[in-house]
Amino acid sequence: MSEKTGLSPLVFLPPLIFAALAALFFFGMQRDNPDELPSALTGRPAPAVELTALGDDAAFTDETLRQPGVKLVNYWASWCAPCRAEHPQLQALADEGVPIYGINYKDEPAKALGFLDELGNPYVALGADAKGRTALDWGVYGVPETYIIDGEGKIVMRFAGPITQSVMQSVIRPALKKVDQ
Numbered sequence: 001m002s003e004k005t006g007l008s009p010l011v012f013l014p015p016l017i018f019a020a021l022a023a024l025f026f027f028g029m030q031r032d033n034p035d036e037l038p039s040a041l042t043g044r045p046a047p048a049v050e051l052t053a054l055g056d057d058a059a060f061t062d063e064t065l066r067q068p069g070v071k072l073v074n075y076w077a078s079w080c081a082p083c084r085a086e087h088p089q090l091q092a093l094a095d096e097g098v099p100i101y102g103i104n105y106k107d108e109p110a111k112a113l114g115f116l117d118e119l120g121n122p123y124v125a126l127g128a129d130a131k132g133r134t135a136l137d138w139g140v141y142g143v144p145e146t147y148i149i150d151g152e153g154k155i156v157m158r159f160a161g162p163i164t165q166s167v168m169q170s171v172i173r174p175a176l177k178k179v180d181q
Helices: 011-028 064-067 083-095 109-119 131-138 166-181
Strands: 073-074 100-106 125-129 145-149 155-160
Touching: 011 125, 064 073, 083 100, 083 109, 083 155, 083 166, 100 131, 145 166, 155 166
Parallel strands: 073 100, 100 125
Antiparallel strands: 073 145, 145 155
8 A cells, every 4th residue: 555645556457457458459359350360371382282082073182272373272061051051152153263172171071972962063173181181281260261372372362161142242252353463
C-alpha cells in the first residue's frame, strides 16, 4: 500500500490487463479476413507428395506440381459432408478447364471411388493419402482444403473449408485470375 495515497499498486493491474486484451482484440480484428487460416507455405514451393494410386485414374505425382500452368490441389474425403457440398463448384471449375488434382485424405478407396462415381470426377489426376502424411507436410487442418499452385510449383493461395458459390466468386476466381496474368 502506498503511504501517500493509501492505494495498493495492485489496484492498477486489472485495468492494465483489460487495456492489453482490448488492444489485442482490436488489432486482431483488423485482418482482411479474420476467418482465414494462415499458411506458412504461401509463396514457397509446394511440398513433395507421396501418394498411392486411387482406382484406375491418372496418377498424381510430385512432378505434376512442377508442370507449367496454374492448378488446384484439393484435399477431400468421402466421409466429409463439406466436401460433398463443395463438389459442384469443383466440377464447374473443371468444366472451365481448370486442372484440379485430388488428394483423397484418410479414406477407404472403395468409398472414395463411390463418392466420385455418384457426384462426378472433377480431377485430372488422383492420389490417396491414407495415413495423412502428405497432408501434414502441407499443413492441412482438415478437409476440404484447396491450394492454388502457380506454373513454377509455388503455393499462391490456400483456402481451408468448402468452396461455396460465394467463395468461388470472391476468393478462388480472383486468385486464379491474378496468377494467370
